[in-house]
Amino acid sequence: MRTRCGSTWWVWVLASLPLFGGCSCGVSNDIDRLTPDGALDARTTRDGASDRDTGDDDAAAMEDDAAIPDDAAADDDASTMDDAAMDDGSTPPPDAGGDDGSTPPPDAGDDGSTPPPDAGPDAMPPVDAGADAGGCTDGDGDGFGVGPGCRGLDCDDADPATFEGTTRSCYTGRPGSLGVGVCVAGTITCSSGVFSACTGQVVDTPESCNGHDDDCNGTPDDGFAPLTCGVGVCAATTPACVGGMLATCVPGTPAPNDASCNRRDDDCDGAVDEDCSCVRVAPTGNDAAAIADGNATPFETIQAAIDWAAMDASRPRTVCVAAGASCGATGTYRGRVTMADGISVMGNYESTGFTRCTGSTTVIVPAAPPAGVPEGVFFPSSVVSPTTLDGFRIDRRNTPDTSAVTVDGARNVTLSDLLVNNTPSVMRSYAISLVNGAQALVTRSSLYAGNGSVESIGIRSVGSLPTIRGNCDSIAASGRCDDFCGSGTLDAIRGRFTAGTGTSYGILLRDSPGAVVETSAICGNDADVGASIRIEGDGAGIVVRGNLVNAWGGQTDSHGIWLTDCDGESPWIVDNELIAGAGDLASSRVAGIRSEGDCQPLIEANQHIAGGGEGGVSASIGIFCGAMGGVPSLCGIRNNVLIEGSQFGVPPSSTGVECDAGSCDRIVGNVITGRGGVNVYGLALGGSSPLVDRNVITGGCGTTSATGVVTERSSARLQNNRIFAGSCNVVASTPSSFIGLHVLAGVTSEIDAHSNDIDGGGAMSGCTSTGITLFASAAGLLANSGIYRSNIVRAGSCPMRFGVGESGIASDPRIFETNDLDPYNTPTALYLDEGTTALTTIAAVNALTDGTFVGNVSFDAGYVAYPGDLHLAAGSMCIGAGTTTGAPTTDMDGATRDAMPDIGADER
Secondary structure (H helix, E strand, C coil), X not given: CCCXXXXXXXXXXXXXXXXXXXXXXXXXXXXXCCCCCHHHHCCCCCCCCCCCCCCCCCHHHHHHHCCCCXXXXXXXXXXXXXXXXXXXXXXXXXXXXXXXXXXXXXXXXXXXXXXXXXXXXXXXXXXXXXXXCCCCECCCCCCCCECCCCCCCCCCXXXXXXXXXXXXXXXXXXXXXXXXXXXXXXXXXEECCEEXXXXXXXXXXXXXXXXXXXXXXXXXXXXXXXXXXXXXXXXXXXXXXXXXXXXXXXXXXXXXXXXXXXXXCCCCCCCCCCCCCCEXXXXXXXXXXXXXXXCCCCECCHHHHHHHHHCCCCCCCEEEEEEECCCCCEEEEEECCECCCCXXXXXXXXXXXXXXXXXXXXXXXXXXXXXXXXXXXXXXXXXXXXXXXXXXXXXCXXXXXXXXXXEECCCCEEEEEEEECCCCEXXXXXXXXXXXXXXXXXXCCEXXXXXXXXXXXXXXXXXXXXXXXXXXXXXXXXXXXXXXCCCCCCCEEECCCCCCCCEEEEEEEECCCCCEEECCEEECCCCCEEEEEEEECCCCCCEEECCEEECCCECCEEEEEEEECCCXXXXXXXXXXXXXCCECXXXXXXXXXXXXXXXXXXXXXXXXXXXXXXXXXXXXXXXXXXXXCCECCCCEEECCCCEECCCECCCCEEEEEEEECCCCCEEECXXXXXXXXXXXXXXXXXXCCCEEECXXXXXXXXXXXXXXXXXXXXXXXXXXXXXXXXXXXXXXXXXXXXXXXXXXECCXXXXXXXXXXXXXXXXXXXXXXXXXXXXXXXXXXXXXXXXXXXXXXXXXXXXXXXXEEECCCXXXXXXXXXXXXXXXXXXXXXXXXXXXXXXXXXXXXXXXXXXXXXXXXXCCCCEEECCCEEEECCXXXXXXXXXXXXXXXXXCCCCECCCCCCCCCCCC
């Protein structure tokens, strides 16, 4: 029986999440509670080094802190969060407007929603230019410049209205999109002579099915390709998004048989007119006699029957191939099979009356093709009319490069009810290969990629348009495939299924815009590098929907879905039952979904996304989005039911969602957890600044550390989230750290956290818990970085527990306003100032002068039922106690916030 790691699993709405059996999440009481050592130092890179040179002036802090897990074996061209290409400034922050001496744009609020006074909330009045008697070089007379006697550095010494604390609006979205749909401006702030990154903006992104205008073009929920389902006359089409909700496509009702002989698939089984007259083929046939007597004698070979049918349009358009004289037989046909336009070929007949059987096996063993012709059953480009191959087992030839079926430029092809076994062992092995603009439907089939030492692929599409649908033994009432691949003849698409070398994919979509993969079971990649679904190149209009995707076995890379450089397009990964990855080695990179480079996938409304983990994998990630060649992957991660870093086991590092080097645009409405591991993280942002809104984010059960959200050099906007470090059983022998929100500020980065519920989590013995920890590099940091408004912060449950903890003198927030430092569980300190001074009263917090500390309170949040229901109960003192400055317009449930907003994620 699987046991939970802890008697209380505080994950708010995640009470039902399974944890691993027998985990010992041990801690000790002697952890250096808020230093950057210990628990957060424990993660290692794939090569075993504990830290890397980042090449940035945050490096000292990152070397000490090591908060975000390295993506194991990440690409050395900027796909990792600490890539030098980002850290050394070669990829600058968005144009702030005024940071290069240009005239800054007009004021906006801290997040673009409520404009502050002209000079910013902390602005100081200008002084006369002659007031710098101490040697201050001050060009505009505002008292800020360079040299002794200046009040500080100046972001624009030609503008007396720009000085320390001045804010300006900023927007980096598409021209014309500001103020349209969800798009709003953000804010840059002058601090220590440098404008911060743009904080709080919401820019245009690919459209999501949510009732909002996400791409800010004036029309909500537009641009979705219609959904299709069913085959034959049962095929149906429906709009993909109706009223902000995903639509369900319902196929038509099939006829009892296909005996109407109307060149249509009336019984919706993928075969056309299989119950009608046909050109007959039997193991006892004779080609010469069949030609001579007009097919009164069955043909002996499939090719002769195809050729004869194609010669005269008055002849039957279907070739019926018998396995034997009666049902239950197995018959094998050897030789070349090249399909002809409009001539369908059906297997599994009996040759006595030529009725179709359910228990027969008709085998094709293709002969060596002519020179230059691809392997296997061959569909040439001359096939343009509906043409079907149905009801066969196809045994690949034992040649260096082999394929069961090749569709080369053909269109209107249907491949149904096919079985391709897991043989032979060759160099390159494919079950079905589509090339040169081929268009084909693949359905109701059981396909094995085979055993290629270089490459093994179930369905390979290069420059083609496949529709892969219904390859699943069981489709639930939800319309999603809910069966795993299994072995044997179950309908599924499999990558390499036995351990070997090379590259393996269940499905490869390379430059295949418009491809559809739905309601199928796709699994396996037991090779060096692999994924169940691989998307490369032009990804326009690709839809992956309603599938069960389960990758396992990859040695170097092992991902459920792996996307790379999609030409800036947005494949839609939506409403899938499961997307999971698992690897075998400590060096394996593992993710449920991995996206790199110029790719903007919309990952939406999936039921379960998970990394693998187990004991031997160094970095198990639910969703990883990172840069390649300096280009980030702008993933949209929205409304997914559950995203886990690991499914089972205790990997050294487990992260629910990791966004690296500028990647990710919006993370909205998800349930995210690291689940279990040595160091676990719910959400990790490394140099990335997405909008993070309305999520439930939990670190999980970490034997060394558990962190809800960890950020490094990020200007993300966090709003309306429930952020929880996690919890599990602890023993006194192992140090353990639990942190709700961990922030490492960068040179120009600034977190904006507004209206969140944040809890340090932990357990009642042997650990340290903190609601928010603030770290900063010692050199080059913006003075006073970070905006924290209207958050409910709990210290957690460990013996040493802090509401907020600064690591040192350089880690002060710029604005800390109207937050509730909840005294639940009597914290060791409400606020640990500069890593040394424990403040136990809210008056002491509001009296701090090294930032703007105003209006903060300390009272019980008054939740309806903590931790199960974090809505505010009637009478909660958080009601109406928040600030309108920078407040989100809606709350965690999408309800509109009023003129006196509440503190926390809920607006009662």
